[in-house]
Structures are given as structure tokens and as C-alpha cells.
């Protein structure tokens with residue numbers, strides 16, 4: 423089994439700590455478990471599947487609060503983790519962040535950073551080390567740590583009530599674990615509405631050049647950044663691009679009414695695709711990764727008019743306020759993940 427693990431690059435070469443010894447054993451067990459699942463009755467190990475699974479889920483696996491041997495952790499990261507948005511050949515050691523307090527974080531060498539990116543992805547908006555949040559999470563984990571969404575739970579009901587009370591026109595919340603997943607759900611709803619109300623028509627989803635909507639295949643198909651899409655085709659059919667609204671890189675030179683002009687391009691695409699084919703448009707309220715683009719004045723108003731005219735539902739990406747949906751018919755509950 424050791425050979426099996428080493429062949430898969432799962433073990434660092436040297437281990438000097440006690441904890442490392444434990445970790446090594448667990449890594450081996452994880453391979454054992456995987457091996458057992460694949461080969462079921464042909465397992466060569468003596469302990470039961472349940473015992474192995476229990477050991478493989480031991481808390482020592484998920485990080486030791488007293489961890490000080492960071493060089494070893496860096497080696498473990500390098501050998502075992504795929505950072506899918508880093509060029510690991512160019513910069514093989516990922517930055518290892520080990521703690522945070524307020525708006526500051528520290529790396530494994532003790533270097534202090536002001537975290538201007540809110541967790542690297544605009545998600546830690548309340549800052550680090552908030553004891554009241556840690557306590558509330560701890561209490562809830564002990565009360566009820568998980569149950570699937572086919573049953574209700576109290577915090578879910580209360581939080582949804584709070585969210586909808588703050589967002590007029592929105593009537594339901596769907597909980598998801600990521601922005602990509604939230605967008606997938608919204609796209610599926612558009613398709614479902616197309617089938618149930620329009621005989622399969624109105625299934626196309628427009629997206630804007632430069633916007634980012636996630637890493638799963640559907641969300642990537644709605645992402646207007648070619649570099650991110652390269653190498654992953656064929657993408658999902660039924661997604662159609664509309665021009666960006668980045669005035670600094672104006673497609674029409676200097677114009678007075680850039681915002682309206684950019685929005686009017688959406689109408690052109692709807693007419694070209696056929697208003698009976700277009701069901702929704704997915705837009706970041708402020709394009710983030712594609713250039714921090716705040717739509718110019720007049721843009722949203724014109725987008726809203728166009729959506730109402732052609733009964734096109736507006737979907738908005740994560741980390742932004744959800745866009746009010748456009749027609750009473752198709753509306754009301756398209757709320758992407760708020761992380």
C-alpha cells in the first residue's frame with residue numbers, strides 16, 4: 423500500500439514530527455479506503471472499511487491548531503493540492519495563509535498583510551477572527567450540523583426570511599455552497615420555465631463579454647472571458663454573448679450616451695436570436711474580475727426596459743446585489759449565492 427501511495431505522489435519524502443507520522447498513516451489509510459471501494463472484496467488490509475473511514479476522517483487530517491512546522495505543511499500542499507487558479511509551474515509554492523484577525527492576515531513566515539481582497543475573493547466581508555461568529559457556528563454544529571434541503575431547519579428559515587425582507591420583489595431563497603452552483607440552479611430554472619411555459623422556447627441565456635460567473639461548465643459557458651474558457655470546450659449550448667459596457671474601452675469611440683448604447687446592443691442580440699428564444703440575461707452588477715467595471719449611467723434603466731419589453735429574466739452574479747427580475751411572469755426567486 424505504501425508503494426501504491428508513493429506512486430500517486432501522495433507522500434512527502436521526509437517526515438520529522440510525531441504528527442507527521444500520524445499523518446502519513448492516515449494518508450495511507452485514505453488510499454486503503456479508496457482501494458477498498460474500488461476493489462471491494464479484494465481488499466488486502468485487515469481492518470474494516472468503517473474503521474478505516476473513521477481514521478481517515480480523524481481531526482488530525484484537517485489541520486492542527488498548534489501546527490508550527492509550516493515547512494512541512496508547505497511541502498504537503500505542494501505534493502497534494504491542486505490550486506486550480508494558480509500557475510503552479512511558474513510559482514510552485516502557493517502563499518500559505520495561517521491566521522487572520524480583523525482585516526489582517528499572516529503567512530507561515532509571520533509576514534503580515536492587510537487583506538484588501540477580503541479572503542482573496544471578496545468573501546470575508548466581516549473580517550477575520552470574529553469570536554461571536556465562531557461561537558454561533560460552534561453552537562449550531564452541536565445543535566444540528568447538517569440535514570439535506572429536503573427538510574426545513576430553523577436557521578435556514580430565519581435567514582431566508584431576513585434576506586427576502588430586505589429585497590423587495592424576491593420571494594424565495596435557494597441555498598447553495600458556491601456561486602457557480604447558484605448560477606447553475608438559476609440556469610436550470612430558466613430552462614424549466616422555458617419548458618413549462620413556452621413549449622421549450624425562451625431557453626437561451628445571454629451573458630456579457632468580460633463578466634465572470636463561475637467555474638462549472640454551465641457557469642463557464644456564461645462567462646465572457648476567453649482565457650478562462652480555453653481548453654474546456656465544447657461548452658454548454660444556448661449561451662449567447664452580448665457586448666461589454668466598459669466605457670474606457672468603448673467599442674464606438676467617444677460617445678455621449680455610452681451606457682444607453684451598450685444596453686441597446688443587448689436588444690440587437692435579442693432580436694438576432696429571436697425574442698421567443700431568449701429567456702434570461704445573466705449580468706454581474708459590477709463586473710469584477712473582468713476589470714471592476716461599474717456600468718455607466720443609463721445602462722441599468724435601459725437594460726430593465728429591454729428585459730421587460732421582451733420578457734427576459736435578469737440574473738445577477740454573486741458578490742453583488744441580486745438584480746431585480748424583469749417580468750412578473752418569470753420573476754421572483756432568482757437569487758444567486760451571496761457567499
Ligand SMILES: Cc1ncc(COP(=O)(O)O)c(C=O)c1O
Nearest residue numbers: 600601602634635636706739740
Ligand atoms: C460574479 C461571480 N459569479 C460567480 C462566481 C463563482 O463563485 P464560486 O467561486 O463560489 O463558485 C464568482 C467567484 O468569484 C464571481 O465573482
